[in-house]
Amino acid sequence: MRFLRSYAKSLLLWELLLGMRLTLRHFFSPKVTIRYPEEKTPKSPRYRGMLVLRRYPSGEERCIACKLCEAVCPALAITIDSEMREDGTRRTTRYDIDAFKCIYCGFCEEACPVDAIVASRFTEFHFEERGQQIMTKDVMLAMGDKLEPQIAADRAIENQYR
Amino acid sequence: MPDIQSYTMNFGPQHPAAHGVLRLILEMEGEVIRRVDPHVGLLHRATEKLAENKPYNHSIGYMDRLDYVSMMCNEHAYVMAIEKLAGVTPPVRAQYIRVMFDELTRLSNHLLWLGAHGLDIGAMTVFLYAFREREDIMDIYEAVSGARMHATYYRPGGVYRDLPDQMPKYEHSKWRSKKEVDRLNANREGSLLDFIESFADNFPQRVAEYETLLTDNRIWKQRTVGIAEVSPERALQLGFTGPMLRGSGIEWDLRKKQPYEVYDQMDFDIPVGRNGDCYDRYLVRIEEMRQSARIIKQCVKWLRENPGPVMLDDPKIVPPRRADMKESMEALIHHFKLFTEGYVLPKGEVYAAIEQPKGEFGIYLVSDGANKPYRVKIRPAGFAHLSAMDEMLKGHMLADAVAVIGTLDIVFGEIDR
Ligand code: SF4
Ligand code: SF4
Numbered sequence: 001m002r003f004l005r006s007y008a009k010s011l012l013l014w015e016l017l018l019g020m021r022l023t024l025r026h027f028f029s030p031k032v033t034i035r036y037p038e039e040k041t042p043k044s045p046r047y048r049g050m051l052v053l054r055r056y057p058s059g060e061e062r063c064i065a066c067k068l069c070e071a072v073c074p075a076l077a078i079t080i081d082s083e084m085r086e087d088g089t090r091r092t093t094r095y096d097i098d099a100f101k102c103i104y105c106g107f108c109e110e111a112c113p114v115d116a117i118v119a120s121r122f123t124e125f126h127f128e129e130r131g132q133q134i135m136t137k138d139v140m141l142a143m144g145d146k147l148e149p150q151i152a153a154d155r156a157i158e159n160q161y162r
Numbered sequence: 163m164p165d166i167q168s169y170t171m172n173f174g175p176q177h178p179a180a181h182g183v184l185r186l187i188l189e190m191e192g193e194v195i196r197r198v199d200p201h202v203g204l205l206h207r208a209t210e211k212l213a214e215n216k217p218y219n220h221s222i223g224y225m226d227r228l229d230y231v232s233m234m235c236n237e238h239a240y241v242m243a244i245e246k247l248a249g250v251t252p253p254v255r256a257q258y259i260r261v262m263f264d265e266l267t268r269l270s271n272h273l274l275w276l277g278a279h280g281l282d283i284g285a286m287t288v289f290l291y292a293f294r295e296r297e298d299i300m301d302i303y304e305a306v307s308g309a310r311m312h313a314t315y316y317r318p319g320g321v322y323r324d325l326p327d328q329m330p331k332y333e334h335s336k337w338r339s340k341k342e343v344d345r346l347n348a349n350r351e352g353s354l355l356d357f358i359e360s361f362a363d364n365f366p367q368r369v370a371e372y373e374t375l376l377t378d379n380r381i382w383k384q385r386t387v388g389i390a391e392v393s394p395e396r397a398l399q400l401g402f403t404g405p406m407l408r409g410s411g412i413e414w415d416l417r418k419k420q421p422y423e424v425y426d427q428m429d430f431d432i433p434v435g436r437n438g439d440c441y442d443r444y445l446v447r448i449e450e451m452r453q454s455a456r457i458i459k460q461c462v463k464w465l466r467e468n469p470g471p472v473m474l475d476d477p478k479i480v481p482p483r484r485a486d487m488k489e490s491m492e493a494l495i496h497h498f499k500l501f502t503e504g505y506v507l508p509k510g511e512v513y514a515a516i517e518q519p520k521g522e523f524g525i526y527l528v529s530d531g532a533n534k535p536y537r538v539k540i541r542p543a544g545f546a547h548l549s550a551m552d553e554m555l556k557g558h559m560l561a562d563a564v565a566v567i568g569t570l571d572i573v574f575g576e577i578d579r
Contacts, residue, residue, distance in 0.1 A: 046323070
């Protein structure tokens with residue numbers, strides 16, 4: 001009996017029909033894909049995208065050139081030069097991140113004692129020429145200014161976990 | 163009739179079915195394979211050497227990039243080795259989180275394997291369905307660590323941050339009505355644990371879908387049954403681990419045999435195959451996915467009921483919490499010390515192995531008492547499997563080569579290191 005049943009099933013392409021029924025059902029079910037540039041998948045407040053530099057609300061840059069991020073970076077992507085400014089504070093004169101070397105591990109953000117370098121949600125950046133991948137202090141500060149509301153909101157949520 | 167001359171053929175390294183950068187030299191006799199010579203090293207990045215030049219914590223991120231399909235499992239072996247050497251045990255909650263993420267990683271790995279294996283043999287649909295579920299796992303990864311793949315989430319002494327109380331939600335756009343957005347967000351209303359639970363609840367159903375498409379399918383069976391049979395004795399001799407070994411009928415699983423973290427408190431079964439062919443290994447992996455979903459559910463239940471710390475409170479290894487660092491001088495000193503020169507581990511050597519989705523993944527760590535490892539040796543699961551390729555493929559047809567590559571579940575980031 002079992003033999004007959006399996007013979008009949010095999011002859012009638014039973015398992016293929018079952019499979020096709022499944023794909024047909026999915027043909028009419030709601031789609032899981034999204035239309036990318038217009039729609040985006042949600043990102044969490046922990047997202048590690050482009051690295052940017054932040055400022056205090058007063059407009060003063062946060063970074064104090066302690067070089068912790070430079071020391072902790074596993075990919076050696078960060079280069080910092082520092083000097084004393086006229087007002088006697090220690091500031092960077094050069095803060096470069098090589099975006100090609102960076103592995104987006106987020107260690108620099110973890111290490112920074114003043115939350116100066118942060119990983120933002122921004123991912124859609126591109127470079128047109130060689131050399132542009134070295135993100136300079138100006139670029140990162142400008143990006144930081146642009147993204148500040150989102151960055152601040154994300155840190156506000158995340159602070160309870162850190 | 164003229165004699166058919168045997169000839170040599172190059173397979174890869176740019177072949178779409180070669181799973182990355184596998185290069186095979188095939189000696190063919192007509193369409194029958196006589197000898198296989200896999201070439202390794204095209205993706206060599208000197209991870210072991212790199213790790214010797216960095217403080218311990220810096221290499222966690224590079225472990226993700228070894229087997230880039232089971233990221234957190236690699237990290238797990240590495241941090242476990244460090245913890246063993248330092249003689250610390252992470253808090254229980256961290257252990258549960260690790261087990262849960264190991265199992266999620268297993269699902270993600272097996273889903274990719276299933277999709278790619280199916281695609282290689284000509285079943286396109288499973289690939290698309292598998293990636294639908296994989297997307298959810300990537301979202302879970304991202305919600306907890308901030309990166310969709312290379313998480314860098316496990317740390318010696320625990321995990322980096324606790325599970326978030328919120329899941330990120332889809333936003334309204336002109337392409338979707340409110341109802342549709344609500345449908346997308348349906349399981350994202352609660353915390354991450356709710357999301358994981360709904361995922362794990364739905365998952366067996368999804369596995370049933372894959373099985374409908376493949377398990378009884380005559381084409382699938384013709385391509386896998388009886389292909390690359392490995393006897394249990396041979397599997398042991400060849401150094402197989404993981405589903406490759408279990409497919410041959412040997413019940414060996416580090417999660418059961420040498421339980422690490424909290425696996426000894428989990429209730430799950432180890433599936434084993436009978437014939438040791440591609441089809442049995444497929445069945446073993448499919449069943450493993452169901453068991454993983456079971457483990458995940460148990461972890462979710464425990465984690466819901468037991469909040470607590472996820473990091474050790476040991477300033478010698480674990481950086482202080484941020485709020486403390488900003489207020490207490492001592493914490494700030496520890497912070498600076500840990501992030502500049504890291505920590506020092508006592509002299510000695512350890513081997514820590516975990517049951518990675520592909521098999522036994524081990525880290526052998528030698529410390530000479532400095533803040534960097536003296537030597538790191540990575541024991542990838544895939545290398546032994548790849549070495550057996552010649553034996554498994556001999557006498558099969560050319561078209562079976564892709565079936566065998568699929569069933570080996572190899573990833574070159576790990577094999578070439
Ligand atoms: S994210 Fe990691 S790799 Fe990139 S700059 Fe920061 S520390 Fe370096
Ligand atoms: S970004 Fe932060 S860690 Fe890096 S030098 Fe500036 S203050 Fe120090």
